[in-house]
Amino acid sequence: MWGRFRSKLGQRRLQILIAYPYQYRYCLHPHIFTTHSTMNTTATIKTFGGELLKLSHDSKVNGCKMDLNVFVPPNAPAKVPVLFFLSGLTCTGNNCAEKGFLHPFAAKHGIAIVYPDTSPRGHNIPGEDDSWDFGSGAGFYLNATKEPYKGKYNMYQYISEELPALLWQQFPQFDKDNVGITGHSMGGHGALTLFLKNPGMYKSVSAFSPISNPKNCPWGDKAFSGYLNDKSEWDDYDASELIKKYKGPTPGILIDCGTADNFYTQGQLLPENLVAASKGTEFDGKVDLRLQDGYDHSYYFISTFAEDHVNHAAKYLTASKL
Amino acid sequence: MWGRFRSKLGQRRLQILIAYPYQYRYCLHPHIFTTHSTMNTTATIKTFGGELLKLSHDSKVNGCKMDLNVFVPPNAPAKVPVLFFLSGLTCTGNNCAEKGFLHPFAAKHGIAIVYPDTSPRGHNIPGEDDSWDFGSGAGFYLNATKEPYKGKYNMYQYISEELPALLWQQFPQFDKDNVGITGHSMGGHGALTLFLKNPGMYKSVSAFSPISNPKNCPWGDKAFSGYLNDKSEWDDYDASELIKKYKGPTPGILIDCGTADNFYTQGQLLPENLVAASKGTEFDGKVDLRLQDGYDHSYYFISTFAEDHVNHAAKYLTASKL
Numbered sequence: 001m002w003g004r005f006r007s008k009l010g011q012r013r014l015q016i017l018i019a020y021p022y023q024y025r026y027c028l029h030p031h032i033f034t035t036h037s038t039m040n041t042t043a044t045i046k047t048f049g050g051e052l053l054k055l056s057h058d059s060k061v062n063g064c065k066m067d068l069n070v071f072v073p074p075n076a077p078a079k080v081p082v083l084f085f086l087s088g089l090t091c092t093g094n095n096c097a098e099k100g101f102l103h104p105f106a107a108k109h110g111i112a113i114v115y116p117d118t119s120p121r122g123h124n125i126p127g128e129d130d131s132w133d134f135g136s137g138a139g140f141y142l143n144a145t146k147e148p149y150k151g152k153y154n155m156y157q158y159i160s161e162e163l164p165a166l167l168w169q170q171f172p173q174f175d176k177d178n179v180g181i182t183g184h185s186m187g188g189h190g191a192l193t194l195f196l197k198n199p200g201m202y203k204s205v206s207a208f209s210p211i212s213n214p215k216n217c218p219w220g221d222k223a224f225s226g227y228l229n230d231k232s233e234w235d236d237y238d239a240s241e242l243i244k245k246y247k248g249p250t251p252g253i254l255i256d257c258g259t260a261d262n263f264y265t266q267g268q269l270l271p272e273n274l275v276a277a278s279k280g281t282e283f284d285g286k287v288d289l290r291l292q293d294g295y296d297h298s299y300y301f302i303s304t305f306a307e308d309h310v311n312h313a314a315k316y317l318t319a320s321k322l
Numbered sequence: 323m324w325g326r327f328r329s330k331l332g333q334r335r336l337q338i339l340i341a342y343p344y345q346y347r348y349c350l351h352p353h354i355f356t357t358h359s360t361m362n363t364t365a366t367i368k369t370f371g372g373e374l375l376k377l378s379h380d381s382k383v384n385g386c387k388m389d390l391n392v393f394v395p396p397n398a399p400a401k402v403p404v405l406f407f408l409s410g411l412t413c414t415g416n417n418c419a420e421k422g423f424l425h426p427f428a429a430k431h432g433i434a435i436v437y438p439d440t441s442p443r444g445h446n447i448p449g450e451d452d453s454w455d456f457g458s459g460a461g462f463y464l465n466a467t468k469e470p471y472k473g474k475y476n477m478y479q480y481i482s483e484e485l486p487a488l489l490w491q492q493f494p495q496f497d498k499d500n501v502g503i504t505g506h507s508m509g510g511h512g513a514l515t516l517f518l519k520n521p522g523m524y525k526s527v528s529a530f531s532p533i534s535n536p537k538n539c540p541w542g543d544k545a546f547s548g549y550l551n552d553k554s555e556w557d558d559y560d561a562s563e564l565i566k567k568y569k570g571p572t573p574g575i576l577i578d579c580g581t582a583d584n585f586y587t588q589g590q591l592l593p594e595n596l597v598a599a600s601k602g603t604e605f606d607g608k609v610d611l612r613l614q615d616g617y618d619h620s621y622y623f624i625s626t627f628a629e630d631h632v633n634h635a636a637k638y639l640t641a642s643k644l
Contacts, residue, residue, distance in 0.1 A: 046580075046622070046623075047622035047623070047625065047626050098622075099420050101423050101426075101625070104626075295368050296368065298367065299420065300374060301368075304368075304371075304426075
């Protein structure tokens with residue numbers, strides 16, 4: 001076994017192993033791929049008593065292969081609540097799985113966590129990979145209506161319909177009637193808009209430094225202009241507009257944002273606009289915006305408040321004593 | 323401000339920001355560099371109520387610039403205990419700071435954590451960057467006696483003498499008489515050997531999947547052959563030999579190793595050899611080797627047991643009630 005590691009390729013593979021053991025297994029042992037009903041499991045990594053599964057599948061709505069991570073808690077109940085974590089610009093499903101520190105608390109509460117990717121990939125659309133805030137890694141959790149992204153970038157339908165259907169097949173123990181959603185930055189926008197557009201689908205919702213009023217910030221302007229055909233479509237993906245029209249269950253909305261977050265200070269996030277928009281609505285007084293002194297936009301911030309967000313979800317998804 | 327972000331460079335910088343806010347500050351704001359008495363602070367990131375500092379300094383013993391991270395806990399006592407975390411092959415001081423999740427527990431106990439780099443860098447020694455397990459990122463916490471590494475790779479002296487001296491100047495609140503050490507893999511070897519070679523210098527010691535008997539494994543054979551002039555020097559950097567000759571304080575040695583760790587199953591780690599070597603020594607019965615069922619070699623394993631190792635250190639470094 002050792003001899004092979006002396007080769008340059010072996011050396012590279014072991015570098016990968018130390019950082020990403022699942023990739024190592026993929027590189028050296030393609031035969032360990034196990035085919036389930038709907039997804040391929042490329043690695044199973046034990047952590048906090050549970051298992052982090054590296055999964056991939058073909059997406060019909062996005063027309064490409066999609067990767068994701070799923071944390072399956074230990075000693076889970078017969079029906080396992082599920083919390084979606086939607087990641088931000090430039091991320092994949094790996095970043096928060098590695099750096100977010102949600103797993104010890106998800107393990108404690110017996111909640112599964114799903115980490116989808118942040119966009120379709122590999123369509124080779126001209127310019128698709130040129131921007132850090134548009135195209136690959138920047139799907140903005142919407143269905144594109146503008147060419148050349150129309151028909152290829154459908155992250156809204158992917159997260160709200162296709163992926164859950166695949167997950168319920170892959171994990172029959174998951175409780176499809178007990179699902180929560182959270183996310184970071186662009187993923188916080190995704191969590192808030194998916195919750196508000198689908199009353200009752202998600203039993204809990206929270207967000208870390210979410211883009212809360214995208215129609216009024218540079219990130220949203222660039223994304224909506226590039227993905228959506230008509231400005232009349234913008235409100236349908238803006239949490240600060242959707243909350244005004246929402247009718248349905250009203251769990252508390254927990255939002256954390258760091259005061260040293262340069263995107264917050266630049267006016268990209270605008271969480272106060274969501275609070276203002278909630279006045280006089282069913283969520284009046286139910287949006288708990290916590291401005292965290294001195295914290296930035298990074299995973300060092302997310303991990304610090306991960307326990308609070310998992311506990312928030314558990315309050316609605318489980319019978320856990322908090 | 324926004325216009326600059328539209329440039330390719332700006333885009334790349336923001337990609338970096340989201341992953342590594344400190345690098346972003348470096349890229350966009352070199353003027354934020356602050357010079358202290360002995361080190362440059364390139365970023366200060368709030369996490370778990372404390373601060374993660376990104377530091378760099380010139381190293382005399384290694385003849386190059388060295389980077390490190392230091393976590394300074396919140397509400398720290400007047401004299402702050404310090405825990406060194408030595409990282410493994412291919413890592414820098416960043417990996418465990420981002421993925422190890424020691425900070426919430428260090429914050430709880432008021433312990434500072436120091437994350438040094440794993441080797442000198444940039445000497446441009448022929449072959450220095452060719453192997454993942456030798457040269458850059460693989461300093462093995464020894465002083466090289468063999469050319470061309472002699473006089474350039476002195477990680478033992480760096481960790482045990484030069485870096486602490488610089489830290490005590492940079493952080494006068496740190497308690498130089500209350501220091502512990504831990505590490506992962508090659509860094510576990512470093513933690514065990516530095517502890518055993520310097521009786522009384524470290525008040526606590528533990529390790530995650532340490533290389534415990536390097537003279538008898540392929541990694542150690544390659545490193546010792548490459549860095550050391552004579553085989554007679556090998557025992558002086560092998561924990562399973564050093565423990566036989568140790569005379570001094572004998573705090574418990576906590577070692578965790580995953581049974582699904584492919585390096586363990588390949589015989590690279592050999593923690594049982596350290597336990598066997600401790601028989602009849604002052605550490606007889608004091609080496610607590612915990613084989614953790616199903617865990618691998620990754621940070622998913624380290625983060626799972628981080629709390630136990632910080633608590634173990636706190637037992638010797640603080641008056642914390644555990």
